[in-house]
Amino acid sequence: MENSKRGFLPLRHGVKLSKKQSPKTDEEPRKIFDIPYASAAGSIQYVVQCTWPDVAFALSVTSRYHACAGEAHWTAVKTILKYLRRTKDMFLIYGGGELILEGYSDASFQSNEDDAKSQSGFVFKLNGGVVAWKSFKQDTTVDSTTKV
Numbered sequence: 001m002e003n004s005k006r007g008f009l010p011l012r013h014g015v016k017l018s019k020k021q022s023p024k025t026d027e028e029p030r031k032i033f034d035i036p037y038a039s040a041a042g043s044i045q046y047v048v049q050c051t052w053p054d055v056a057f058a059l060s061v062t063s064r065y066h067a068c069a070g071e072a073h074w075t076a077v078k079t080i081l082k083y084l085r086r087t088k089d090m091f092l093i094y095g096g097g098e099l100i101l102e103g104y105s106d107a108s109f110q111s112n113e114d115d116a117k118s119q120s121g122f123v124f125k126l127n128g129g130v131v132a133w134k135s136f137k138q139d140t141t142v143d144s145t146t147k148v
Contacts, residue, residue, distance in 0.1 A: 019114050037077060047084060103124045107121070117140070
């Protein structure tokens with residue numbers, strides 16, 4: 001990865017990962033077995049928890065496929081690593097003065113192709129610097145956005 005191009009986004013626009021992209025033949029799992037998919041994703045998890053909230057969504061999506069990772073899943077993890085390489089010298093600066101807390105949240109609707117579950121996320125900022133964040137797949141399947 002040291003000589004790779006540097007990525008501009010943690011996940012390429014339009015990339016949709018699913019179990020359909022998992023290995024289908026006996027030969028494919030052996031090929032992907034030599035790739036450190038789980039180790040790379042675990043390293044990214046550490047980085048997301050400590051300093052890189054903008055990678056949380058991409059990590060949430062790629063982490064679903066540890067047990068059945070294919071070439072497309074590995075490519076997505078490499079895209080995250082390239083992005084981290086490009087942004088390694090960037091950092092947050094928390095301004096002084098009055099403390100201003102902001103919070104934002106968002107959710108998709110049935111965005112997971114495998115089980116039709118939605119993706120949610122939130123971010124909290126203090127004086128313009130991110131202090132808490134999370135991106136996760138919801139546990140329940142929702143069939144309507146307005147049903148009570």
